[in-house]
Amino acid sequence: MTRSSMRITAPDPCNRVRLEDIDLADNALYAQGDPHLAWQTLRAESPLFWQNRSAGEGFWAVTRLKDVRRVLSEHETFTSEAGTAIAMLDSPDPAGGSMMQSTDPPRHHEYRRQLAGRFSSHAAASQAGWVRSFVRKTVEPALDGGVWDAAAAFTRLPMAVGARMMDLPDKDIDPLIHLAFSSLAPGDPHFSQGSEQETALAAHCEIMIYFEERLAEVRKNPADDLISHLLTLSVDGRPLTDDELLVNCLSLLLGAVVTTAQTISAMLVQLAGSRDGEGRWPRDVPLDSLVDEALRWSSPVNHFMRRARVDVEMHGRTIRAGEAVTAWIASANRDEEAFARPYEFDPTRSPNPHIVFGTGSHRCIGSNFARVMLREAFAELMETTESFTLAGDYVHLLSNEIAGFVSLPVRFRAARRPTP
Ligand code: HEM
Numbered sequence: 397m398t399r400s401s402m403r404i405t406a407p408d409p410c411n412r413v414r415l416e417d418i419d420l421a422d423n424a425l426y427a428q429g430d431p432h433l434a435w436q437t438l439r440a441e442s443p444l445f446w447q448n449r450s451a452g453e454g455f456w457a458v459t460r461l462k463d464v465r466r467v468l469s470e471h472e473t474f475t476s477e478a479g480t481a482i483a484m485l486d487s488p489d490p491a492g493g494s495m496m497q498s499t500d501p502p503r504h505h506e507y508r509r510q511l512a513g514r515f516s517s518h519a520a521a522s523q524a525g526w527v528r529s530f531v532r533k534t535v536e537p538a539l540d541g542g543v544w545d546a547a548a549a550f551t552r553l554p555m556a557v558g559a560r561m562m563d564l565p566d567k568d569i570d571p572l573i574h575l576a577f578s579s580l581a582p583g584d585p586h587f588s589q590g591s592e593q594e595t596a597l598a599a600h601c602e603i604m605i606y607f608e609e610r611l612a613e614v615r616k617n618p619a620d621d622l623i624s625h626l627l628t629l630s631v632d633g634r635p636l637t638d639d640e641l642l643v644n645c646l647s648l649l650l651g652a653v654v655t656t657a658q659t660i661s662a663m664l665v666q667l668a669g670s671r672d673g674e675g676r677w678p679r680d681v682p683l684d685s686l687v688d689e690a691l692r693w694s695s696p697v698n699h700f701m702r703r704a705r706v707d708v709e710m711h712g713r714t715i716r717a718g719e720a721v722t723a724w725i726a727s728a729n730r731d732e733e734a735f736a737r738p739y740e741f742d743p744t745r746s747p748n749p750h751i752v753f754g755t756g757s758h759r760c761i762g763s764n765f766a767r768v769m770l771r772e773a774f775a776e777l778m779e780t781t782e783s784f785t786l787a788g789d790y791v792h793l794l795s796n797e798i799a800g801f802v803s804l805p806v807r808f809r810a811a812r813r814p815t816p
């Protein structure tokens with residue numbers, strides 16, 4: 397169990413961690429420790445840092461916004477086809493070149509061009525009413541003032557939206573959430589079954605079997621859902637193979653499920669302030685501006701990874717062709733060169749050049765949907781709740797990739813309704 401109030405801190409600028417004590421691969425750093433002090437030290441002292449691992453291949457780490465942008469977007473220099481996260485360091489990415497996220501342009505552009513309409517701002521906005529009523533039903537049981545697990549409840553929102561897009565039955569929502577977290581946070585005791593690799597592999601296999609069955613059904617009765625749409629894609633002048641279809645269903649599921657709700661949980665923690673504090677929504681700021689700052693503040697994805705295709709010079713050091721380079725998005729979102737008062741939560745912040753959805757050709761395809769979910773969730777919570785308090789220890793996800801919550805007990809005070 398990893399209770400912590402340490403995850404999002406404002407480290408003293410004079411404080412530092414010894415570089416040799418930093419272990420960016422250690423899941424515990426993100427659940428019990430303080431990654432912000434480590435990232436602050438790296439940005440100041442070692443903007444291109446070589447991370448040794450006790451077992452397995454080491455990797456480079458960039459932590460400044462400018463460098464994170466470069467690594468994520470320069471696909472001619474840094475490939476996505478040989479693993480996109482630390483978890484993939486020790487074995488070749490089996491989905492390299494077949495899953496959209498693990499495919500480089502120009503092939504990658506073919507995927508994005510044909511999927512763009514499904515993920516457009518218009519498509520996302522058309523779901524706002526449905527999202528709002530889902531949030532309303534989700535929050536309703538909490539309005540009686542009892543202790544309520546906000547992390548568990550809100551995790552169902554992005555999965556429900558994903559299920560709606562892919563036309564998956566409601567009964568599959570909870571099992572798929574469990575599988576998605578087992579796959580992306582296999583070291584967390586709530587999800588692990590054996591070693592991290594065994595847990596992730598077992599979850600991947602189950603998800604693939606699940607989608608194999610769905611694909612067979614959809615082939616018989618194609619409709620207007622996302623899976624039916626995947627069946628119509630043509631890449632390299634041919635339809636996707638079964639393997640390509642399956643890994644892309646997996647990727648869409650994982651992208652959708654594990655990230656968005658973390659921003660809602662992080663907001664509740666931030667606004668409540670402390671165990672004894674009473675959280676209130678900032679009601680006098682534009683909702684979009686609140687959403688952006690909430691995204692920057694929570695940064696649900698800590699890092700993504702690339703591999704150098706050629707030797708690259710950065711900060712006076714050489715990244716050799718073939719070496720792995722991690723881009724620390726959550727650190728870039730606190731870069732003191734890019735953000736004034738980076739450790740201050742300021743919902744009026746403008747401009748807010750955060751990089752929470754990545755950048756370049758792989759920039760998050762689901763960002764419009766994530767924004768709609770957050771806007772509707774915040775709007776509903778502002779309307780129905782007066783204030784809230786933390787009602788017990790919250791538990792962070794044990795993961796170096798996803799900055800998340802496993803549970804977050806809160807107590808809401810319902811807004812007083814005008815008497816009819
Ligand atoms: C706050 C919520 C979210 C965050 C912070 C987030 C973050 C990211 C980031 C940083 C990337 C870039 C990956 C890279 O450069 O390798 C990405 C890509 C992706 N995201 Fe999201 N995401 C979120 C929500 C979603 C949602 C709701 C979906 C699905 C509906 C989704 C699906 C994807 C997919 C499929 C990709 C791969 C895109 C590509 O390679 O072209 N994400 N996401």
